[in-house]
Amino acid sequence: MSMINYASREINCKLVYYGPGLGGKTTNLEFVYNKVAPGSRGKLISLATETERTLFFDFLPVDLGTIRGFKTRFHLYTVPGQVYYNASRKLILKGVDGVVFVADSQVERMEANIESMQNLYDNMAQHGYNLTNIPFIIQYNKRDLPNAAPIGDLQSALNPGWEVGDPARQKLTPDPYHEGEYLVVQQDGQWFERATYFEAVAMNGEGVFDTLRAVSKLVLKTLGS
Amino acid sequence: MSGASSWSFREEDSDRIHGILAGFLRESNANTGMIVDRTGQMVAVVGEAPEFDPVAFASLTAADFSANDQLARMIGEAEFGSLFHQGEKESMYLADIARRVILVVLFDNRTTLGLVKLRVRAAVGELNKVFADMFDRKGSGQSGFEAEYLGEAEDEIDKLFG
Numbered sequence: 417m418s419m420i421n422y423a424s425r426e427i428n429c430k431l432v433y434y435g436p437g438l439g440g441k442t443t444n445l446e447f448v449y450n451k452v453a454p455g456s457r458g459k460l461i462s463l464a465t466e467t468e469r470t471l472f473f474d475f476l477p478v479d480l481g482t483i484r485g486f487k488t489r490f491h492l493y494t495v496p497g498q499v500y501y502n503a504s505r506k507l508i509l510k511g512v513d514g515v516v517f518v519a520d521s522q523v524e525r526m527e528a529n530i531e532s533m534q535n536l537y538d539n540m541a542q543h544g545y546n547l548t549n550i551p552f553i554i555q556y557n558k559r560d561l562p563n564a565a566p567i568g569d570l571q572s573a574l575n576p577g578w579e580v581g582d583p584a585r586q587k588l589t590p591d592p593y594h595e596g597e598y599l600v601v602q603q604d605g606q607w608f609e610r611a612t613y614f615e616a617v618a619m620n621g622e623g624v625f626d627t628l629r630a631v632s633k634l635v636l637k638t639l640g641s
Numbered sequence: 642m643s644g645a646s647s648w649s650f651r652e653e654d655s656d657r658i659h660g661i662l663a664g665f666l667r668e669s670n671a672n673t674g675m676i677v678d679r680t681g682q683m684v685a686v687v688g689e690a691p692e693f694d695p696v697a698f699a700s701l702t703a704a705d706f707s708a709n710d711q712l713a714r715m716i717g718e719a720e721f722g723s724l725f726h727q728g729e730k731e732s733m734y735l736a737d738i739a740r741r742v743i744l745v746v747l748f749d750n751r752t753t754l755g756l757v758k759l760r761v762r763a764a765v766g767e768l769n770k771v772f773a774d775m776f777d778r779k780g781s782g783q784s785g786f787e788a789e790y791l792g793e794a795e796d797e798i799d800k801l802f803g
Contacts, residue, residue, distance in 0.1 A: 423685075481797055633795055636795065636798075
């Protein structure tokens with residue numbers, strides 16, 4: 417629920433990083449915090465346990481500056497990934513404008529990824545939101561690890577695509593970030609769309625800003641629609 | 642419904658809210674009145690300017706209120722319409738407005754919880770009306786948001802996250 421405040425001339429958009437526990441959501445935010453100039457971001461707030469596991473959320477506001485007279489700001493949130501924190505996880509999704517799903521590429525974490533993705537769809541639905549209609553990016557993190565699953569396997573399991581009902585969107589659409597791949601394709605007479613994905617190693621920042629840039633642009637486009 | 646709906650906030654809305662809160666602060670002797678939306682965004686600040694980071698404060702307020710909302714349901718209440726956090730010198734009173742935003746009142750020893758609660762009732766009633774009017778205003782002002790804005794915003798994203 418982006419809010420356009422015409423009185424103070426501000427636009428605030430809410431981005432949520434979702435995914436299984438220990439997948440790298442907080443690491444994404446920490447990298448952004450450390451790399452963005454201090455004048456362009458606020459404090460990083462972490463409601464975490466003593467062992468630095470996210471308990472409620474991490475929060476980082478990033479200022480895009482004043483554009484055409486509107487101070488534009490993105491509010492970045494993470495959710496607690498651990499299964500038993502679902503009540504808090506659901507709260508954070510309230511009013512979300514864009515979602516980044518941070519998947520853990522390790523083969524051993526495939527089940528946890530699938531469970532978290534299902535949980536994301538369920539929690540969005542309970543808020544009355546449809547994940548296929550809002551800006552949504554998948555980040556495959558930890559690509560540097562030797563036990564990382566092949567991208568094809570991760571895509572099949574986590575990003576198989578959803579049916580496209582809107583005739584205006586039923587056209588072959590190339591994936592702007594991966595040459596030779598498509599976001600919307602026709603299979604057996606049906607049109608399917610996949611979420612854009614990025615490979616990442618959040619620990620050293622690889623893919624972190626590619627992900628953030630892509631989801632931010634998608635969110636801003638929704639302001640114009 | 643696809644995602645959460647956007648809403649916009651106009652100059653005249655701001656004037657009405659400032660008027661209501663300024664009157665309430667005068668009558669209750671509280672220091673600051675703030676409106677925070679349930680997604681964690683600061684909408685308005687009236688009275689003494691707080692020394693803390695308002696952006697962080699707003700996100701924590703929304704989380705606090707939402708968590709307490711769920712606790713209310715667990716014990717069989719539809720909601721907690723208000724919350725009170727007592728400090729040694731500074732205290733906070735939070736009240737729900739139109740199920741979409743939260744009124745936060747900061748006050749200290751110069752007044753009492755009783756007076757704040759007494760005076761806040763009328764303010765909440767008036768604010769409920771203002772926000773109900775705002776949310777009823779479908780598609781208010783935000784449709785077709787300037788194409789020029791979007792172009793420049795994309796450039797800024799590339800610069801900042803490049």
